[in-house]
Amino acid sequence: MKNMWNILVENDRKTIIALTIVIVSLVVLLSYIPGYDGELPIWIKTLPLLNAILNSFTFLFLLFALFAILKKNVLLHQRFIYAAFTTTALFLISYVTYHFLAESTTFGGTGIIANIYYFILITHIILAALIVPLALSSFFSGYKRETERHRKWVRWTMPLWLYVSLTGVLVYIFISPYY
Incomplete structure (x- = not known):
């Protein structure tokens, strides 16, 4: 009997579609759920900082993965990609947890x-x-x-993922005074 991982890999297109729908829908739904009204516990208040740290690690892991593959070191490249996926998954868990429990922070800057x-x-x-x-x-x-x-996929994925992880950190820096 095939294990679950083999089934997911063999049916990668269906897996990609299903995961994309679930992840994007979950994040969109969070914007319609009202946050907790009372004082938030400190561990919840620190999740935005954790999100920024995880995005920073994702950015670095992606850069290291890029440098490794440019040096033709496939094994090191794979390890950094696994690390980037791990920090991204942890970010997603933290992000969903925070936005399920807390209201989104608004930016107070002008001009x-x-x-x-x-x-x-x-x-x-x-x-x-x-x-x-x-x-x-x-x-x-x-x-x-x-x-x-x-190669066709990563020509688009790598620069966009680097941008998303970097701008995730920048968004945190912009709104951090308003937490």
Whole structure:
């Protein structure tokens, strides 16, 4: 009998579609759930900082993965990609937990800073939704050693994922004074 991982890999397109729908829907639904009214416990208040730290690690792991593959070190590249997926998964858990329990923090800046912030935020949100199927497609094609397919996916995935992870940190920096 095949294990669950083999089934997911063999049916990668269905897995990618299903995971994308679940993840994006969950994040969108969170914006419609009212947050907790009372004083939040300290562990919840620290989740945005944890999210920024996890995004920072994702960014670094992706950079290291890129450098490793440019040096033709496939094994090191794979390890950094696994690390990036791990920190991204942990980020997603933390993000969902925070936004399920707390209201979103609004940006209080004005003028040019507000314009810069909203540009970063809007592009971050759109590309974060897009990165889910791109990253999964890149991952599965690499895992299955479909080199040409993998290269086609990562030409888009790597720069966009780097952008999303970096702008996630920038969004936190912009709104951190308002927590």
